[in-house]
Amino acid sequence: xxxxxxxxxxxxxxxxxxxxxxxxxxxxxxxxxxxxxxxxxxxxxxxxxxxxxxxxxxxxxxxxxxxxxxxxxxxxxxxxxxxxxxxxxxxxxxxxxxxxxxxxxxxxxxxxxxxxxxxxxxxxxxxxxxxxxxxxxxxxxxxxxxxxxxxxxxxxxxxxxxxxxxxxxxxxxxxxxxxxxxxxxxxxxxxxxxxxxxxxxxxxxxxxxxxxxxxxxxxxxxxxxxxxxxxxxxxxxxxxxxxxxxxxxxxxxxxxxxxxxxxxxxxxxxxxxxxxxxxxxxxxxxxxxxxxxxxxxxxxx
Numbered sequence: 001x002x003x004x005x006x007x008x009x010x011x012x013x014x015x016x017x018x019x020x021x022x023x024x025x026x027x028x029x030x031x032x033x034x035x036x037x038x039x040x041x042x043x044x045x046x047x048x049x050x051x052x053x054x055x056x057x058x059x060x061x062x063x064x065x066x067x068x069x070x071x072x073x074x075x076x077x078x079x080x081x082x083x084x085x086x087x088x089x090x091x092x093x094x095x096x097x098x099x100x101x102x103x104x105x106x107x108x109x110x111x112x113x114x115x116x117x118x119x120x121x122x123x124x125x126x127x128x129x130x131x132x133x134x135x136x137x138x139x140x141x142x143x144x145x146x147x148x149x150x151x152x153x154x155x156x157x158x159x160x161x162x163x164x165x166x167x168x169x170x171x172x173x174x175x176x177x178x179x180x181x182x183x184x185x186x187x188x189x190x191x192x193x194x195x196x197x198x199x200x201x202x203x204x205x206x207x208x209x210x211x212x213x214x215x216x217x218x219x220x221x222x223x224x225x226x227x228x229x230x231x232x233x234x235x236x237x238x239x240x241x242x243x244x245x246x247x248x249x250x251x252x253x254x255x256x257x258x259x260x261x262x263x264x265x266x267x268x269x270x271x272x273x274x275x276x277x278x279x280x281x282x283x284x285x286x287x288x289x290x291x292x293x294x295x296x297x298x299x300x301x
Contacts, residue, residue, distance in 0.1 A: 001069075001070070001073055002033070003033055003034075003036065003037040003040075004037075004066045004069060004070055005023070005044060005070060006023065006030055006033045006034060006037070006062075007034060007037055007059075007062065007066055008063065008066050008067060008070065009022050009023050010030070010034060010053065011045075011046075011055055011059060011063050011066075014052070014053045014054065014055075015290060016031055016053065020301075021169070029179070030112055030267065034046065037294040038126060041058075041062075043056070043058035043059075044056050044058060044059075045058055045059035045062060046059055063081075069129060071148060074236045076301060078229075084255075087232060088115075088116070088117055088118060088119050089117070089118055089119070089283075090118075090119040090121060091118050091119070091120055091140035091141075091284070091287065092105065092120075092121055092122070092133075092138065092139045092140060093120055093121070093122055093123065093139065093140060093142060093143070093206040094122075094123050094124075094125055094129075094130030094133055094134065094139045094141070094142030094143065094144065094272075095107070095122045095123065095124055095125075095126050095130075095142075096124075096126065096143060096144060096145060096269075097124070097126075097225045098240065098245060098246055099143060099246070099249045099269070099284075100159060100161060100240070100242065100244065100245055100246075100269075100301050101244055102120050102159070102299055102301065103143065103158060103159050103244070103269065103270075103299065106294055106295055107143070109121070109133060109291060109294050109296050110291055110295075113290050114286070114287055114290050114292065116256070117286060118140075118143060118249055118286075118287050120140075120287075123139060125230070127144040127145040127148075128198075130142040130143070130144045130272075131144050131148055131150065131153070131246055132167060134153060134272050134273060134274060135152055135274065136155060137151060137274070137277070140273065140274075140277070140284050140287060141271060141272065141273050141284075141287070141288070141291060142271070142272045143158070143269055143270070143271055143272075144269070144270060144272055145198075145199060145267055145268070145269055145270075146199065146269065146270045147198060147199065147268075148270060148272060152274055152275060152276070153272050153273065153275065154272070154274075154275050154278065155270040155271070155272055156270060156271045156272075156291075156292065156295055157268055157269075157270050157298050158269055158271050158298055158299065159269045159298060159299045159300070159301065160266050160267070160268050160269075160270070160298065160299075160300050160301075161240050161241070161242060161267045161268075161269070161301045162240075162241045162242070162243065162259070162264065162266045162300075162301070163188055163203075163238045163239060163240060163265045163266060163267055163268060163299075164238070164239065164240075164241035164257045164258055164259045164260065165178060165236050165237070165238060165257065165258055165259075165260050166226070166227070166229065166230055166236060166237045166238070166239045166251070166255055166256070166257045167182075167183070167186070167236045167254065167255070167256060167257075167258060168186075168230055168232075168233040168235075168236075168254055168256075169229065169253075169254050169256040170233065170254055171233060172256065172258060174218070176258065176259075177258055177259045177260070177261050178258050178259075178261070179261050179262050180207070180210040180211070180212065180260060180262055181211075181261065183207070183212050183236055183260075184211050184212055184213075184257075186212075186214070186234065186235055186236045187214035187215060187216040187227050187229075187234060187235040187236075188204070188207055188212055188214065188215055188216070188235070188236060188238075189215070189216040189217070189229050189230070189235040189237050190204070190226065190237060190238075191215070199267060199268070200238070200263075202265075203238055203265050206263065206265070210263070211255075216229060216234075216235050216240045222300060224249075225249045225253060227252050227255050228252070230252075230254075230255050231252040231253065231254040232254075233254070238265065239257060240257075240267065240301070241257060241259060241301075242281055242301040244301065245301070254272075255285065271291060271295050273288050273291070290294075
């Protein structure tokens with residue numbers, strides 16, 4: 001290959017000095033390499049005089065062949081990449097609403113790590129729908145809010161997020177925290193049960209036991225609807241306490257999220273996959289192995 005590259009450079013420049021500069025080498029070794037190629041092929045490739053260099057008939061015939069060979073060699077990296085890429089399988093990973101950016105970064109790392117074998121694409125949904133998707137085989141993996149009880153699925157806890165109360169800011173001005181007693185005059189508002197993680201049913205029961213009896217049920221499936229009601233001053237909701245949580249994007253001017261001194265609920269997120277598909281030799285064994293490594297250390301927020 002190197003001898004052919006040297007030949008093409010001299011053939012295109014028809015000058016050994018210019019070709020040597022183009023190849024970042026000295027003229028003498030370049031001239032010797034051309035002589036070696038001529039000796040190997042048994043043909044003179046150039047006619048050399050003191051004033052000019054010209055291709056011989058053999059050199060003229062070799063030039064297009066050499067260019068074709070070098071073009072083929074140069075194309076090997078991307079052709080190989082395409083060949084490997086076509087062998088990849090596309091798999092889906094389920095993502096619930098409000099995933100913490102640190103957890104989303106680990107998903108991105110998994111996408112990069114398995115890129116040569118799996119094209120991992122994200123699929124949104126409620127936790128209940130994502131669990132069903134993994135169980136049915138439509139999703140390879142899923143992040144879902146715990147608890148999840150399904151003997152067919154393995155669950156790895158990947159993040160715990162402390163929850164706070166989203167309350168009307170004007171009612172709690174200058175407060176850095178509140179208590180459950182502070183919430184008794186407000187209505188607890190939450191999105192429909194089918195859009196909520198099961199853990200929120202426990203929160204509802206705990207609030208009821210503490211004397212927070214009033215409820216407002218809204219139909220929207222995200223925190224934006226709750227924020228509208230909270231901003232009017234009549235309600236509160238429970239949401240992620242961390243400022244980094246994307247749930248804070250839905251906050252309105254008169255909404256603030258405060259920790260509750262005598263109630264510290266937390267939302268736990270797990271990575272789910274089917275046990276049989278992760279076993280040795282199964283279709284997702286490699287993907288799950290990489291996911292175990294990337295999500296090995298649970299995070300807190």
